[in-house]
Amino acid sequence: MKKIILTLLLIPVIGFSQGKSISLAKKSKEPYITIQGDTLKVDMQILIKEGSNENGKFKYVQVINNFNEPLYQADSRAAFKRQLIKFFKEQDGAYYLFTNYFCINIEAALSRNEIELLTK
Numbered sequence: 001m002k003k004i005i006l007t008l009l010l011i012p013v014i015g016f017s018q019g020k021s022i023s024l025a026k027k028s029k030e031p032y033i034t035i036q037g038d039t040l041k042v043d044m045q046i047l048i049k050e051g052s053n054e055n056g057k058f059k060y061v062q063v064i065n066n067f068n069e070p071l072y073q074a075d076s077r078a079a080f081k082r083q084l085i086k087f088f089k090e091q092d093g094a095y096y097l098f099t100n101y102f103c104i105n106i107e108a109a110l111s112r113n114e115i116e117l118l119t120k
Contacts, residue, residue: 022096022103023069025089032088032095035107038117040085040097045118048074048081048102052112060109061102070103078102082118 032040051058056076063071063078083099088106090096095106109115 022089022091023067025091027087029087042085044085046083047116047118048078049114049116050079052114058114060105060114064103068098
């Protein structure tokens, strides 16, 4: 009985605690063309450069969990790592690329020089 009551109490808490999430957006493997005219494709390599925030933290590069959910902004330890693009997602007009470890806001990270395209 206690388990049933606890479950009934937790359902509203869990339901209201989740906001709109990028992890729920549909994955796309279609190429993405940036504002500058560069084409990003799956399996293309990028270089994560230096963070644009204070202390070397990144503003537009986020660490993800196993469910492709961004957890927190990457810190300076992520700098100068090469990553392969796995897929893209779109949320509220912003496009994101996903690697094995990061979720990156494409246009913002390119404009702030947080990432560099290695293969075109």
